[in-house]
Amino acid sequence: MLSILALGGVVLAGLALLIGFGAWRRVAATAACVSLVTIALFWGWKMMVGVAVDVGILVALLRAAWPGRDLVGS
Numbered sequence: 854m855l856s857i858l859a860l861g862g863v864v865l866a867g868l869a870l871l872i873g874f875g876a877w878r879r880v881a882a883t884a885a886c887v888s889l890v891t892i893a894l895f896w897g898w899k900m901m902v903g904v905a906v907d908v909g910i911l912v913a914l915l916r917a918a919w920p921g922r923d924l925v926g927s
Contacts, residue, residue: 855887855890855891855894856888856891858884858887859884859885859887859888859891860884861884862880862881862883862884862887863881863884865880865884866878866880866881866884878914881910881914882910882911882914882915885907885910885911885914886907886911888903888907889904889907889908892904892907
């Protein structure tokens with residue numbers, strides 16, 4: 854169920870970005886956090902790629918503020 858929630862969050866963030874809804878960053882960050890929780894609950898060494906992707910998303914969105922507002926328009 855958590856995996857479906859994380860996937861739905863990523864899809865929702867993409868749709869929100871396409872229609873210009875400004876909260877897409879929060880939705881994407883929340884989906885990455887849900888994904889990290891899911892990975893932690895069902896840990897296996899093969900999931901390191903998922904951890905790297907989720908951490909990369911969080912760093913890009915929260916720390917580096919990428920992509921910029923001029924690039925995505927919201």
